[in-house]
Amino acid sequence: MAMTVELSTLEQAENAARPAPSGRLRRWARPALGLLLPVGLALVWExxxxxGLSNGRLVPPPSKIFxxxxxxxxxxxxxRHIVATLTRVFVGFGLGVVAGTLLGAVSGYWGPARRLLDPTVQALRAIPSIAWVPLFILWLGIFETSKVALIAVGVFxxxxxxxxxxILSVDRNIVEVGRTFRLSGPAMIRRILLPAVLPAYVVALRVGLGLGWMFVVAAEFMGASEGLGYLLIDGQQLxxxxxxxxxxxxxxxxxxxxDWLIEIAFAPLLRWQDAFGRQGGAA
Incomplete structure (x- = not known):
C-alpha cells in the first residue's frame, strides 16, 4: 500500500514537471507572433x-526577391558573401567587446581611471563612423584589417x-554588504559586481552587435570584392x-x-532575475 502511494506521488510529480500543452503552444506562439508583421507586409505588397496596382520595378515583390x-x-x-561578412563581423565584434569590456570595467571600478579615460572616449564616440573610413584606409590599407578595425570601433x-x-549604478548597499563580510577585491567583483552588472552587460552586447552589423556595411564600402555590402553596391551600380x-x-x-544567439547564450546566467519582463503577461 505504501509503495502504491509512493508510485502515485511520483507520477503526479512527473506530470507536474511536464510542460502543459498550452505552455508549449505559448512558447512557439510568441516567436511566431514576431513574424506576423513582416510576413503580413510582404503578402500585402505581393x-x-x-x-497591377504597382509595377514593382523599384520595389520588387517578395517572390522576385526570393x-x-x-x-x-x-x-x-x-x-561566399555571407561567410565574408560574418567573418568580419565576428572578428570585429570580438575585438570591440574585449576592449570595451576591459576599459569599461576599469573606468567604472576605479575613479582616477574614469576621470582620465572617459572624457577622451566620449569625445571619440561623437565622431561619425564614416569619418574613420579615410583614416583607416590611410593607416591600414583597403584590405581586411581596416574593415575589422572599423567594426571594432562601432562595437567598442x-x-x-x-x-x-x-558598475556605477550598482546599489551601494549591496557593496556595503560585501565589505561587511570582508570580501577581497576579486571576491567582491565575482560575487557582488558581476551578477549586478550582467543584465546591463547583455544589453550592451546586443547594442554593440547591432552597431557591428551597421558598421560592416560601411566597412564593405571600402573597396570590398565580396560580402553583403558588396552585393548592395553591385546591385546599385547595375x-x-x-x-x-x-x-x-x-x-x-x-x-x-x-542577437537571438546572444540571448540564448546568456539566458542560463540570468535565471535568477525576477524582472517584470519575465512575467507571462508582460512577455
Missing part, C-alpha cells in the same frame, strides 16, 4: 503587385558605456533593386539570428 536569393545561392555567390563604444554605467533588397533581407535575418 498582392499589390499581382493586382527568386534572386535562390539564384545567388545556386551560383555559390551567396555563401556601446560595450564600454554599458559596462561602465552598469540597377538591380531585387538584389539590393535581397542583401537587406539577409542582413536582417543574420542580425536577428546573432
Amino acid at each position: 498582392l499589390v503587385v499581382w493586382l 527568386a534572386t536569393i535562390v539564384e545567388l545561392a545556386r551560383s555559390g555567390e551567396l555563401a 563604444f556601446p560595450v564600454y558605456l554599458g559596462v561602465m554605467g552598469a 540597377g538591380k533593386p531585387a538584389q539590393i533588397l535581397a542583401a537587406i533581407v539577409i542582413f536582417a535575418i543574420l542580425g536577428k539570428t546573432t
